[in-house]
Amino acid sequence: MRYVLIILTLILTFSCKVKAQETDLKIVCNKSTKKDPEHQDDIILKTCEFKNHLFKSTxxxxxxxxxxYNYELFLIDKKDTLKVKNSDFFNQKAIELEKLINEKLKTEYESNSKIPEISDCMKWIDFRHYKLNEFGISFTNKNQMEFNIDYGIGSACFNVSSSSVVMELTEIEQYLK
Structure with a gap:
């Protein structure tokens, strides 16, 4: 009987922990469009709520x-919504996350530089280490976090002017506050 109680307690504890983690990592996104008075194409607005923060992509x-796209991050407080930096969303280990994102970007950059059709455009990118606050953050439809960087190289090379690193929430969970 004693073993049954111990096992039952372990099962209940584990299942509660899993349920709590599922709710902690829940993302709610809304996407809409509005007319752009200066262009014929609509403006795309996407907002995602995650861990008392609002991620806005325009x-x-x-x-x-x-x-x-332009990206903004807000802290949702009880009385107000405050604009914050990306680094405010992550914990002290965020430097490791920043390094990981940059490693993935560099791998993609080096790979793309070898493709003859885009190699001339890749030469315009002054690749360097990017800080966490330089990234635009959004979410994919599969609840993955996406770190976006604009290389600022102009419209002639639009197809390589930005890049993104997509990571599973389970990969970044250790870096969240």
Whole structure:
């Protein structure tokens, strides 16, 4: 009987812990569009709530209908919504996350530099280490966190002017506050 109680207690404890983790990592996103008075293409607005923060992405089309995004991060407080930096969302181990993201970006950069069709454009990118606060953060439809960087190389090389690193929430969970 004693063993049954111990096993039952372990099962209940484990299942409660799993349920708590599922709720802690729940992301709620909404996507909408609004008319852009300056262009024929709509502005795309995407907001995602995650761990008392609001992640906002605003997509604006250029004259060819290609979208570039601006990213903002807000802390949802009981009385107010405050704009914060990316580093405010992560814990002290975020430097490891920053390093990991940069390693993935560098691998992609080096790989793309070898592709003849885009190698000339890749030369315009002054690749360096990017700080966590330089990334735009959004979420995919599969509840993955996406770190976006704009290399700032102009519209002639639009197809390589930005890059993103997508990570599973389980990969970044250890870096969250």
């Amino acid at each position: 997509g604006i089309a250029d004259y060819k209908g290609r979208y570039s």
